[in-house]
Structures are given as C-alpha cells and as structure tokens.
Amino acid sequence: MEYFLQQLINGLTLGSIYGLIAIGYTMVYGIIGMINFAHGDIFMIGSFVALIVFVALISIGVTFIPLALLLVLLAAMFFTSAYGWAVERVAYRPLRTSFRLAPLITAIGMSIVLQNYVQVVQGARVKPLQPVITGGYTIMESNGFAVNLSNIQIIIIGLTFALMVIFSLLISRTSLGRAQRACEQDRKMAALVGINVDRTISLTFVMGAALAAVAGTMFLMLYGVIDFYIGFVAGVKAFTAAVLGGIGSLPGAMLGGLLIGLIEVFWSGYFTIEYKDVAAFSILAIVLIFLPSGILGRPEVEKV
Amino acid sequence: MSAPASGASGHFASAFKDALLAGIVALVLAAPVMGFGTSVSGSDIVLEPRWWLVAAAGAVVFAGRLLLRLALGDGTASPIGVKWFRRAGGRPIGHGESGLAKVIAPLALLGALAFPFLPFTDRYILDLAILVVTYVMLGWGLNIVVGLAGLLDLGYVAFYAVGAYSFALLAQHFDIGFWFALPIAGLLAACWGIILGFPVLRLRGDYLAIVTLAFGEIIRVVLLNWYTFTNGPDGISGIPRPTFFGIPFDRGESGFAATFGFDYSSMHRIIYLYYVILALALVTNFVTLRLRRLPIGRAWEALREDEIACRSLGINTTNTKLTAFAMGAMFGGFAGSFFATRQGFISPESFTFIESALILAIVVLGGLGSQIGVVIASIVMIGGIELLRNLDFLKQVFGNDFDPTQYRMLIFGLLMVTIMIWRPRGLISTRNPSAFLHKRKKIGSESVSEGHG
Numbered sequence: 001m002e003y004f005l006q007q008l009i010n011g012l013t014l015g016s017i018y019g020l021i022a023i024g025y026t027m028v029y030g031i032i033g034m035i036n037f038a039h040g041d042i043f044m045i046g047s048f049v050a051l052i053v054f055v056a057l058i059s060i061g062v063t064f065i066p067l068a069l070l071l072v073l074l075a076a077m078f079f080t081s082a083y084g085w086a087v088e089r090v091a092y093r094p095l096r097t098s099f100r101l102a103p104l105i106t107a108i109g110m111s112i113v114l115q116n117y118v119q120v121v122q123g124a125r126v127k128p129l130q131p132v133i134t135g136g137y138t139i140m141e142s143n144g145f146a147v148n149l150s151n152i153q154i155i156i157i158g159l160t161f162a163l164m165v166i167f168s169l170l171i172s173r174t175s176l177g178r179a180q181r182a183c184e185q186d187r188k189m190a191a192l193v194g195i196n197v198d199r200t201i202s203l204t205f206v207m208g209a210a211l212a213a214v215a216g217t218m219f220l221m222l223y224g225v226i227d228f229y230i231g232f233v234a235g236v237k238a239f240t241a242a243v244l245g246g247i248g249s250l251p252g253a254m255l256g257g258l259l260i261g262l263i264e265v266f267w268s269g270y271f272t273i274e275y276k277d278v279a280a281f282s283i284l285a286i287v288l289i290f291l292p293s294g295i296l297g298r299p300e301v302e303k304v
Numbered sequence: 305m306s307a308p309a310s311g312a313s314g315h316f317a318s319a320f321k322d323a324l325l326a327g328i329v330a331l332v333l334a335a336p337v338m339g340f341g342t343s344v345s346g347s348d349i350v351l352e353p354r355w356w357l358v359a360a361a362g363a364v365v366f367a368g369r370l371l372l373r374l375a376l377g378d379g380t381a382s383p384i385g386v387k388w389f390r391r392a393g394g395r396p397i398g399h400g401e402s403g404l405a406k407v408i409a410p411l412a413l414l415g416a417l418a419f420p421f422l423p424f425t426d427r428y429i430l431d432l433a434i435l436v437v438t439y440v441m442l443g444w445g446l447n448i449v450v451g452l453a454g455l456l457d458l459g460y461v462a463f464y465a466v467g468a469y470s471f472a473l474l475a476q477h478f479d480i481g482f483w484f485a486l487p488i489a490g491l492l493a494a495c496w497g498i499i500l501g502f503p504v505l506r507l508r509g510d511y512l513a514i515v516t517l518a519f520g521e522i523i524r525v526v527l528l529n530w531y532t533f534t535n536g537p538d539g540i541s542g543i544p545r546p547t548f549f550g551i552p553f554d555r556g557e558s559g560f561a562a563t564f565g566f567d568y569s570s571m572h573r574i575i576y577l578y579y580v581i582l583a584l585a586l587v588t589n590f591v592t593l594r595l596r597r598l599p600i601g602r603a604w605e606a607l608r609e610d611e612i613a614c615r616s617l618g619i620n621t622t623n624t625k626l627t628a629f630a631m632g633a634m635f636g637g638f639a640g641s642f643f644a645t646r647q648g649f650i651s652p653e654s655f656t657f658i659e660s661a662l663i664l665a666i667v668v669l670g671g672l673g674s675q676i677g678v679v680i681a682s683i684v685m686i687g688g689i690e691l692l693r694n695l696d697f698l699k700q701v702f703g704n705d706f707d708p709t710q711y712r713m714l715i716f717g718l719l720m721v722t723i724m725i726w727r728p729r730g731l732i733s734t735r736n737p738s739a740f741l742h743k744r745k746k747i748g749s750e751s752v753s754e755g756h757g
Contacts, residue, residue, distance in 0.1 A: 035510050049336045055349045056340065075336070082332045091721050098728035100509075101456070105668045106724045108661045112717030120710050121338045121357070127349060232657070236517065243514045274529040281518035285503050288515060292506045 002145045007269040008262070013153045013222065015261025016160035020215035021238035022245070022253035023167065024084075024208030030184045030248035031204050034100070037107035038087050040235015041114035042209050046080040046216025047226045048118060051127055054220075065132060069221075076213040083114075084209025085202055093198065111232070118228040126227045133221055156218045163214065164254055167207070171250065180204060184248070237264075237277075240284050246297020255295060259283075319373035327366030334361040409676070416582060420575040430574050434581055434646065436686045438639055441585035443666040443678035445635030448592055450664065451673030452601065453628035454608030454753065456513045459500070459520025460663050463493040463633040465527060465655035467640020472540040472650055473533075482546040482645045486638060493637025494630040496523075501629035505622055520660055527652040539651025546645050548576060581642050588635045589675055595631070596738040604628050605738055609753045669723055671730025671749055680731050684723075689716055 021043050028036045053075040057068045091106040136150030171177035179200045182190040191197045219234070220226055237260055245256025260280050267279040287295065338361055341352040416437075420430055442464065449457045470489035474480040480488075500519050504512050527534045534540070545553065553560045553573035560576075561568040595601040603624045606614045615621055644650050666685055670677025692712040727733065734746040 029510065035513060045337065051349065052336050052340045052342065052351065055342070055351050059351065079332065079336050082329065086329060086333055091725070094725045095728055101450075101668050101672065102724055102728040104456075104513075105665050106721045108665065109717045109720035109724065112658075112661075112713055113721065116710070116714035116717060118337065120714060122342055125344060127342055128344065128347060129349065130347060236521065236657075239514060240518065243511055247510060272529075275525065277525050278522050281522050284518055285515050288507055288511055289503050292508075292511060294511075 002140060002142060002147050003269070005139070005147045006145075007265050009147070009149055009153060010269075011262035011265035012258060013156050013261070014265055015258035016156050017215045017218055017222070017257075018234070018238050018241045018261050019254040019257025020160055020163065020211045020218075021234060022241040022257045023250060024212050025239050025242040026245070026247055026250060026253040027180075027204050027208050029242070031180060031201055032092070032096070032103075032187075034092065034103045035107060035239065036092075036205075036208070037104070037235070038091075038110035038114055039208065039212060040233075040238065041111050041118075041231035042080060042084050042087070043212040043216045043219075043234055043238075044118065044226070044228065044231030045083050045114060046076050046209070046213030047220045047230065048122060048127075048216075048228075049079045049213065050076040050217035050220050051129060051226060054129070054132070069132070073214060073217055076217050077210040080213035080216070081206040081209045084205040084212070087114075088202055088205040093201075096201075111235075115228055115231065122228065124228065126225050129220060129224045129226075131224055152218075152221055156222065159214065159218070160254075163211065167211070168250065170207075176200070176203060237280065240280060243294055244284050244287055246291075246294025248298075249294070249296045252294060252296035316374070319370055322373055323366050323370035326369035327362045330365035331358060331362040334358040412676075412679070413586075420578055427571060427574060430571075430578055432687070432690055434574070434578050435690075436682050437578070437581045437585050438643060438646075439663065439666060439682040439686050440679050441581065441588050441639045441642075442636060442663045443670065443682055444585065444588045444592060444675065445632050445639065446663050446667050447673060447675070447678055448595075448604070448635070449628050449632035450667055452592075452596065452608065453604040453625065455625060455628060456509070456516070457629075457632070458513050458517035458657075458660055458664065459523075460516075460632070460636055461655045461657070461660040462500070462520040462523040463496060463636030464640040464643065464659070465523055465652070466493045466496050466633075467637030468644040468650045468655075469527065469534060469540070469640075470637065471641040471644045472543045475544050476540060476542075481544065481550075482641065486641050489641040490634045490637040493640065494634040497629040497631075497633025498626050500633075501626040505625055517657065517660070520655075520657060524652050524655050527655070534652075537651060537653075539649055539653070541649040543644050543648050543650065545573065545648065546577065546580060577642075577646055581639075581646075584638055584642060588638075591631075592675065600624070600627055602739060665720055669720070669727075669730055671732035671735075673735055673752060674730065674732040674749070677730055677732035684731075685716075685720075688719060692716060 021039065024039050024042070025036060028034065028039070050072050054068060054072045057071060062068045062071065087110050091110045092103050095103045095106060133150075133152040133155065136148050136153070139147045139149055141147070171180065179190070179195045180203075182193070182195055183197055183200050187197055190200075215234075219230070238257065241256035241260040242253045243256070244259060245252030245254070247253075263280050263283055264276045267273075267276045271279075291297075335358055339354060339358045341354055342349050343352065344350075419425060419433060425433075442460070445463075446457065446460045449455050449460070467489040470492045471482065471485040474485045474488060475482075500516065504515050507515060528537055530536070547553070548560055551558065551560050551563055553576065555568050556562065559568065560566075560572055566572070596605070603614070603619045604627075606617070606619060607621060607624050607628075611621060614624075643654070647654075662685065666678060666681045669685065670679070670681030689712065692715055723731075729749045733749045735749050735752050737747060
C-alpha cells in the first residue's frame with residue numbers, strides 16, 4: 001500500500017511534466033493540424049535556458065530560492081517562447097497552404113537542427129545541477145517504508161494544476177482563446193470575420209513553448225541532469241500522451257500525460273524498468289484500437 | 305545579388321527593417337543558449353560568457369535575411385536573376401518531357417550498372433554508392449506504403465531491423481547463408497508488417513503516425529533489452545558475408561578470385577555487394593511498377609485518393625491496407641538482410657527513429673509516389689551527409705580547434721528544411737497516372753492526393 005502510494009505520487013509528478021508538454025502538441029495540432037515534431041526539443045531548450053539562468057542568478061547573488069525559481073521560470077518561458085515563435089515562422093509558416101507531409105518533414109528537420117545546435121553550443125556532456133528544492137513531507141510510514149512527498153513534487157503538481165486552470169480560462173474566456181477556437185474550426189472563415197490568423201497561430205506556438213519551458217524547468221529541478229537529447233524521448237512520450245487523450249483536446253492532453261506517467265512509473269515499480277516504454281506504447285495501441293480518436297477526442301466527421 | 309533598381313529605396317528600407325527585426329530575434333534566441341557556455345567542474349556548473357558569439361549570430365542572421373530579402377523580394381518586386389530561383393522552385397522537373405525521361409531512365413540504369421568500373425570509382429565511392437542504393441531501396445519500399453497507399457508510416461525502420469536481425473540470428477543459430485535467409489527475412493518482415501497493420505486499420509492521419517512510430521520504438525527497445533535472444537546493446541557480430549553461388553570472396557583456393565582466375569582483390573566483394581543491392585533495388589522498383597497495374601495496386605491508389613469512395617465501390621480496405629504494409633515491410637526486410645551481411649555486425653543503434661525519419665524524408669523530398677524522385681533524393685541526402693563529413697577545409701578558416709564534424713547534422717537539418725520550403729511537393733513534381741482514359745499524360749503532383757491514413 002505504501003509502495004503503491006509512493007508510485008502514485010511519482011507517477012503524477014512525471015505525468016504532470018508530460019501533460020504540460022502534451023498541451024503544446026495538442027494546441028498546435030488543433031489549430032493547424034500538424035505534428036510539431038520539434039516541440040520536444042523546445043522543451044529541451046527550455047530546460048537549458050532554465051539551467052543557465054539559474055546558475056547565472058546564483059552567481060550574481062540571488063540566493064533566495066523562491067525568487068530565483070520565479071525568475072528562472074519567467075526567463076525560461078520568455079526565451080523558449082521566442083524559440084517556439086521562430087520555429088513556426090521559419091519552418092512552418094511558408095508551408096501553411098502546402099500539403100500535410102511537408103511541414104512534418106520540416107518539423108523533423110527543425111528537431112534535428114535544435115538538437116545539434118544545443119549540442120554544438122553547449123556540448124554533448126550531461127549537465128548536472130545540485131538539488132535546488134530540498135525537503136518534503138513524510139505522509140505515512142509503516143513497516144519501515146516511508147511515503148515521501150517532496151517539496152519539488154508538490155510544486156510540480158501544484159504548478160501544473162494552476163497552469164491548467166489558467167489555460168482553460170484563457171481558451172474559454174479571452175478573445176485570444178475565442179480566436180484560437182475559431183481558427184481551429186475554420187481558418188478561412190476566421191480570417192473573413194477579421195481574425196488575424198497568422199498572429200493567432202504564432203501565439204499558439206508561443207503558448208505551447210511557454211508551457212514546455214515550465215515543463216523543462218521542472219524536469220531540471222526534479223531530476224537534476226539534462227542533456228541535448230532529452231527532448232526526443234520526452235517529446236515522443238508527450239506526443240503519445242496527446243494522442244492517447246485525444247489530440248486537439250486540452251483536458252485530454254493532461255489526462256493522457258498523467259496516464260502515460262502513471263503507466264511508466266507503475267510498470268517500472270512493479271515489473272521491469274527496461275520495458276516501461278514498451279508498456280506505454282502498447283497501451284496506446286490498445287486504447288486506439290477501441291477508441292480510434294483517443295479518450296476525450298471527438299471522432300472526426302467524415303463528409304462525402 | 306543584383307541591386308534593386310527603380311523605386312527600390314522603399315523596397316530596401318522594408319528589407320532592412322525586416323532584417324533588423326530578424327537580427328534582434330536572433331539576439332534574443334542566442335542570448336541564453338549561446339551567450340553562456342557551461343562547463344562542469346566537480347559537481348557544479350560554471351558559466352563562461354561568450355557575448356561575441358551572440359553578436360555574431362545576430363549579425364549573421366541580419367546579413368542573411370537582408371540578402372535573402374533583396375534577392376527574393378517580398379513578392380512585389382523581384383529583381384532579375386533570382387526570378388529563375390523562384391520559377392525553378394515551382395517548375396516541375398521533366399514536366400511534359402516524357403521523351404527525355406524515356407532516355408534518362410535507361411541511361412541512369414546503364415550508368416548504375418557500369419558504375420563499379422568507371423575510372424574514378426574507388427573503394428570509398430563504391431561503399432558510398434552501396435549506401436545510397438540501400439536507401440533508394442528503402443525509399444522505394446516505403447513509397448509503397450506512403451506514396452501509393454497514402455498511409456503515413458513513421459516506424460519503417462522496424463522492418464529494416466526485423467530483416468537484419470532475422471538474417472543475423474538465422475545465420476548464427478542455423479548456419480543459413482545469405483541467399484536462403486533473404487526470402488525468410490522478407491517473409492518475417494512482411495508478417496510484422498501485417499502485425500502492425502491490424503491494430504492501425506481504423507486509425508487515420510496522425511493517430512496512425514504515432515502508432516507506427518511507437519511500433520518502431522517497441523521493436524528497438526525489445527532488441528535492446530532481450531539480451532538472451534538478441535545480445536542486447538552489444539549487437540550481433542560475425543554475420544557471414546554473402547557468397548557468389550557458394551563461392552566465398554576470400555584469398556583461399558576455393559575463393560572467388562582463384563576459381564575464376566583473377567588476382568585476389570578486396571574490391572571483388574565490394575563490387576559484388578554493389579550488384580546485389582542494385583539488383584534488389586531494381587526488383588523492388590520493378591515489382592512496384594507492375595503492382596501498380598494490378599488490381600491491388602490500383603486499390604492502393606484509390607485508397608489514397610478517397611477511402612470512402614473506395615469502400616463504397618466494394619474494395620476491401622482491410623486487405624488493401626494490410627497488403628500495402630506487408631509489401632513495404634517485405635522490401636524493408638530484404639534491405640535489412642543486405643545491411644546485416646554488408647556490415648557483418650548489427651546492433652539496435654542502427655535502427656533508431658532518425659533512420660525512419662531519414663527514409664521518410666527521402667520519399668517526401670523526392671516527391672511522394674515518384675520512383676525517380678526517391679533516387680534523386682537519396683543521392684542528395686545520403687551523398688550530402690557524406691559530403692558534410694569532409695568539412696576539414698573549415699579548419700583552415702577557423703583554426704585547428706574547430707571541429708567541423710559536429711556541424712554535420714546541424715547543416716543537414718537546415719538543408720532538409722530549406723529544400724522542403726523551396727519545393728514543398730518534392731523534387732519531382734509530376735506523376736504518371738497508373739490508370740488513364742486515352743493517353744498517358746503527366747499530371748502535376750498537386751492533383752494527386754496524399755491520403756489520410
């Protein structure tokens with residue numbers, strides 16, 4: 001029971017990170033219907049920016065951790081958003097009217113570019129960071145096994161929840177959200193009623209990248225090691241999560257992220273850690289056999 | 305670049321403004337990631353400010369953007385000389401020149417056949433040619449699934465891996481030679497194609513893409529971790545080399561050179577390998593071209609164009625999709641076996657997602673569904689990667705501390721993006737329809753659907 005509870009906490013933490021990345025995938029897919037393969041690498045950039053800004057802040061004397069963390073988050077969101085915006089502007093916008101596979105290939109190309117760019121400018125070695133947020137609570141203890149809920153886990157789950165609420169409100173209440181939903185339904189009509197489609201799409205990429213930056217920062221704080229390759233694995237997982245939840249659906253992405261995180265952690269905890277990816281992918285395939293458009297996705301209406 | 309002439313001061317001003325903006329964005333992008341180098345000392349990270357690098361990035365982007373804008377214009381004013389570039393981007397290569405194409409194809413074939421004996425061909429070039437032809441074959445195999453049936457497959461490398469491991473394991477445990485193992489490997493890969501095909505029958509578009517990607521990863525992870533069966537990350541070594549009807553290519557009495565009275569040369573085996581992969585690739589091409597005229601091939605293309613119409617005309621879409629997966633997988637399996645026998649050593653390292661992406665990129669960059677496009681794209685991509693290995697001259701420019709090899713994949717990725725933006729429909733943008741009413745006429749690739757599956 002204690003072991004189960006501990007795995008549940010770990011799974012929710014990992015799932016929150018996946019969910020945050022998955023939202024970026026799902027928003028982009030919803031609005032322009034493409035897989036943004038470079039999104040995982042945007043997440044990786046986010047964690048690198050966080051690392052660099054954090055070390056820089058410490059070295060100039062900002063040692064009050066909550067303040068440093070807040071500044072790191074803001075800086076990571078800002079710079080990573082710039083990357084998200086630039087990738088869309090350079091690689092996807094020229095192909096907006098092209099056929100479906102063209103932006104997919106440029107997305108794969110951008111992913112290669114971002115990975116190797118970071119490898120070149122930051123080196124291929126793993127970057128460690130000493131634990132920043134330490135401490136935590138012991139929820140229950142019996143038979144010599146303590147269930148721990150660390151502060152960083154609380155922050156990750158809390159922050160994810162808060163961001164989820166903020167983004168849901170943003171999508172459902174603001175004019176930007178309305179514009180996004182309009183573009184999602186019919187880009188041409190949206191343009192006809194005066195929505196700046198290009199700007200809306202750019203902002204979608206910016207929002208997705210900002211969430212990925214939060215995920216990247218949290219990943220750095222949780223695990224304490226990053227390298228230029230973390231984007232690929234996390235990206236594939238998050239994309240799996242987005243599809244599992246039903247691509248295009250915001251709560252679906254979060255749900256999918258949590259599910260993938262839980263599956264992975266429980267599989268590693270109870271079976272073998274080597275096959276955790278196989279477990280996650282197999283469950284994706286099985287779910288899609290029965291629900292071809294994901295758990296919360298709307299089935300596509302076929303028009304003849 | 306030609307300087308903009310009349311009424312161009314406004315043009316220049318707008319280009320300048322645009323370039324300035326791009327430069328500022330580049331500064332922002334470069335500021336954190338390029339501006340600070342990180343080095344690990346003990347358990348701490350030490351930052352090394354490198355502001356000159358940020359400035360350089362900003363300047364390069366500014367200059368590049370300015371030149372690009374002046375060269376290409378913004379659509380309103382296009383100076384001469386670069387008009388060609390724009391037109392070339394939209395112009396279908398070989399459009400309406402089917403007479404020329406009829407000459408080029410046999411010539412290319414002749415060239416490929418004579419290639420090992422051309423004067424400039426040495427071992428290095430021939431090895432590269434073998435690699436290119438392998439990718440041509442993989443591209444043609446994937447073209448069946450993606451180009452003809454319109455099913456997006458991001459895990460094609462799985463079948464390549466199945467083929468390679470099938471042969472390696474058969475050779476290791478049952479001492480089966482390359483030529484006997486080849487059909488078995490193809491068959492096994494085809495079976496895996498069907499196994500993948502079943503769960504994805506109802507999926508479309510990106511749902512299909514992620515499941516095929518997941519499938520590729522599952523195969524790789526299993527190969528990596530099933531130590532007792534596949535030898536895990538250590539891979540399988542000592543895979544037998546192919547023989548010429550049982551005659552090995554070695555120095556011995558019964559070797560190829562001794563049997564046919566040649567002087568022994570290690571090139572014989574390489575030349576033989578080249579012909580083997582060329583033959584396999586040509587078989588792939590021939591089978592594909594023939595299948596397109598059979599009902600099953602037409603069903604694939606019908607499926608790509610409109611799945612609902614296809615179903616309502618009584619075509620069994622289940623069988624159609626499964627055969628497409630199986631055929632594509634089979635050729636991937638053949639190529640995998642060849643890869644194993646050529647390398648003599650395989651490990652899961654060789655079958656990562658990036659390989660799938662590369663093969664898909666070859667198919668899409670060549671022009672979806674175009675056979676000759678795959679050839680051109682393979683030469684460009686694989687040859688390009690290889691050319692980028694020889695960047696040593698950059699050392700003379702930037703000094704000896706500069707390691708050019710690490711820029712290889714960066715440049716490769718940029719090339720991929722650039723070519724795609726330049727020619728979104730691929731290098732070959734005309735198609736020969738398989739079915740026609742009166743006369744076979746080339747059509748633009750934009751009138752060919754890309755499929756939804």
